[in-house]
Amino acid sequence: MESVVQWLKKNKITEVECLISDFTGIARGKIMPADKFCKEKGVRLPESVLIQTVTGDYLDEEPYYDVIDPAEVDVRLRPDETAIYLVPWALEPTAQIIHDVYDKKGNLIELSPRNLLKKVLKLYSGKGWQPIVAPELEFYLTQMNVNPDHPLEPPVGRSGRQETGRQSYSIDAVNEFDPLFEDIYDYCEAQQLDVDTLIHEEGTAQMEINFRHGSPLELADQVFLFKRTVREVALKHNMTATFMAKPISDEPGSAMHVHQSIHEQKTLRNIFTGDNGENTDFFYGYIAGLQKYMPSAMPLFAPNVNSYRRFLPGESAPVNVEWGVDNRTVALRVPDSEGENKRVENRLPGADANPYLAIAGSLLCGYMGMSEGLHPTAPFEGSAYDSESMRLPLSLEHALMMLEDCQPLCEMLGKKFVRAYIAVKEAESENFKRIISSWERKYLLMTV
Template sequence: MSTKLDQLSSWLKERKITEVECLISDLTGIARGKISPTNKFLDEKGMRLPESVLLQTVTGDYVEDDIYYDLLDEADIDMFCRPDENAVFMVPWAIEPTAMVIHDTFDKQGNPIELSPRNILKNVLKLYADKGWKPIVAPEMEFYLTKRNSDPDFPLEAPMGRSGRPEVGRQSFSIDAANEFDPLFEDVYDWCEFQGLDLDTLIHEDGPAQMEINFRHGEALHLADQITVFKRTMREAALKHDVAATFMAKPITDQPGSAMHIHQSVVDIKTGKNLFSNADGSMSQLFLNHIGGLQKYIPELLPLFAPNVNSFRRFLPDTSAPVNVEWGEENRTVGLRVPEAGPQNRRVENRLAGADANPYLVLAASLLCGYMGMVGDVKPSAPVKGRGYERRNLRLPITIEHALERMEACKDAEKYLGEKFMRGYVAVKRAEHENYKRVISSWEREFLLLSV
C-alpha cells in the first residue's frame, strides 16, 4: 500500500496539484466526498465519511428508520475511504491544478462496505476471475444538450447551436447537426484526452441535440470509473458553453430516451480467447448461456438498469427503445443485440439500461446476469428475426414499484449481491418513489384542475 501511495504522491507532485477531490459513488451515482489540500490528502492517506451517505436518496433524504438502523450502526459511524491509485484523473475545468481520486470504502476492521457500488462491481468481477474469466465491456452513453432551465415545471428545449437556431426534427447521425456544437465538443475531447478517458466516436442520436459518446472496449471497473468522470466532465463543458447536459433517461416528452448500451464479452484470462466463440467460429454454449442469463435475470434486477421513475418512460410504447429481453443478430428492435463481428469480437449488446443508471451497478448487474446464465446453464429463447418491439413473451416490468418487488424476491441475485445491498438499494428507491408520489404534476393541474 505504501508503494502505491508513493506513486500517487509522485503523480500529484509532478503535476503540481494543489487540491484533491476525494470521491465515492453513492447508490444513485452521485459523487460524494471531500475536497482536500494536497498536503493534507497525502498526510491522511484517505478520508472518512459517514456510512449513511450510501443510504441517501437522490433528493438527499434517507430511508425509513427501521431499515436505516437495521442496516447501519445506530451511532452513525464513519467508513474508511482509501484512494485507488488507478482511478486518478485531472479536473481540467478547475482554476487551480486539481485532481479527482476515486476511493474504495471499508469498515473499521478493513472489510469492504457491502452497500458500496464500486465494491459490488469488484465482487462481480471476482466471480469471473475465480472461473479464470475476464469480462470486456464497451459502454455507449446517450445524453441531451438543452437550454439552461431554472424552472423544473418548464419543459426542456433544444439549445441554440452555432447557427443561432435551435434544432428541430430528427437528425439521427447528422454530421452538420453535431457540428452545431463543435466548440463544446472540442472542449470535451480536449478535457477527456487530458484525463486519459478512452473515448471513441461521437454520434448525433435521434432526438434534438441528443448525442452519443462511445467508449473503447476495456475492463469493467476502469470503464465504470471513466463513465463517472465523463458525466461530470460533460456537464461542466456544457455549463461553460451556457447549455446543460442531461443523462435523464427520458428528459423530453415525445422524444427518444437516452440509454447506456453495454457491449459485453468474456475472455479466458490465460489465453485471451473469446469464450463466446467455438474453435470453428460458431457461437459457443457459454455465449448462449450468457444471453439466457441476461434474459432470465434482467427483469428481476431491472431497478439497477432503470433506477428512477423517469427511467420507465423509456419503455412506453412507440418510444424507439426495446421493451423486452428478446435477442437477435444485427437487430436493434430487441433488448439484446448480437452485432455482426468476427469470432474473437463476438459480443452481446445490452440495450436496456438507461443513461441515468449508476455505472458501477449497471455494469455489475449486466455482467452478473450473464454470469448466472453461464454457471446455471440457462438456455436462451430462439433469436428474433425481424421486428421485435411487439414481442410480449419476455417483456419487462412496466413500473418501478413492480420492478422493486421482483428485485426484492430474487434470491439467486441476493446470493451474489448480498442481502444488505439488496435491502438497502430497494429501500432507497422506494423512499425516492414515495417522495415522487407527493409531487403534483403539471399534467394533473392542466387536465384536472377545472375539469373534475
C-alpha cells in the same frame, strides 16, 4: 499510497477531490488541499451517505440498523492508485481520485456500487475469466432551465438557431456545437478517458459518445467521470447536459448500451467463440442468464421513476429480453461480428443508470446463466417491439418487487445491498408521488 503522493507531486497538484459513487451515481466525498491529503491516514465519511436518496434525504435509520451501524459510524475511504485523474475545468491544479469504501476492520462495504462491481469481477476471476465491456452513452443538450415546471428546449448552435426535427447521424447538426465538443474531447484527453465515436442520435440535440472496449471497472470509472465532464463543459457554454432517461416529451429516451464479451485471463481467447468460429455453450448460457434474470435486475438498469418513460408504447427502447443478430429492436443485440469480436450488446440500461451497478448487473446475470448452464430462446427475427413474451416490469414499484422476490439474484448481490437499495428507491418513489404534476393541473383542475 506512496505512488499516489508521487503522482500528485509530479503533476504539481494543489487540491484533491476524494470521490465515491452513491446509489444514484452522484459523486460524493471531500475536497482538501493536496498537502493535507498526503499527510492524512485516510479519508472518512458517514456510513449513511451510502443510503442517501437522489433528493439528498436520508432513510429513517432505525428500521435499517441491520444495514448501517446504529451509532452512525464513519467508513474509511482508500484511494485507488489506478483511478487518479486531472480536473481540467478547475481553476488551480486539481486531481480527482476515486476511492474504495471500507469499514474500520478493513472489509469492503457492501453498499458501495464500485465494491459491488468488484465483487462481480471477482466471481469471473475465480473462473479464470476476464469480462470486456464498451459502453455507449446517450445524452441531450438543452438550454439552461432554472424552472423545473418549464419543458426543456434545444440549445442555440453556431448558426444562431435552435435545432428542429430529428437529425439522426447528421454531421452538420453535430458541428453546430463544435466548440462544446472540442472542449469535451480536450477534457477527456486530459483525463485519459477513452472516448471514441461521437454521433448525433435520433432526438433533437441528442448525442451519443462511444467508449473504447476495456476493463469493466475502468470503464465504469470513466463513465462516472464522463458525466461530470459533459455537465461541466455544457455549463461553460451556457447549456445543460442531461442524462435523464426521458427528459423531453415526444422525444426518444437516452440509453447506455453496454457491449460485453468474456475472455480467458491467460490466453485472452473469447469464450463466446469456438475453434471453428461457432457460438459456444458459454455464449448461449450468457444470453440465457440475461433473459432469465434481467427482469428482476431492472432496478439496476432503470433506477428512477423517470426511467420507465423510455419503455412506453411507441418508444425505441426494448420492452422485452429477446435476443437477435444485428437486430436493434431486441434488448440483447448480437452485432454481426465473428471470432474474437463476438459480443452481446445489452440495450436495456438507461443513461441515468449508475454505471457501476448497470455493468455489474449485466455481468452478474450473464455469469449466472453460464454457471447454471441455461439455454436461451431462439433468436428473434423482425421487429420485437410487439413481442409479448418475456416482457419487463414497466414501473419502478413493480421492478423493486421483482428484485426482492428473486432470491438467487438477491443472494448474489448481497442481501444487505438489496435491502438498502430497495429502501432508497422506495423512498424516492414515495417522494415523487407527493409532487403534483403539470398534467394534473392542466387536465383535472377544472374538469373533475
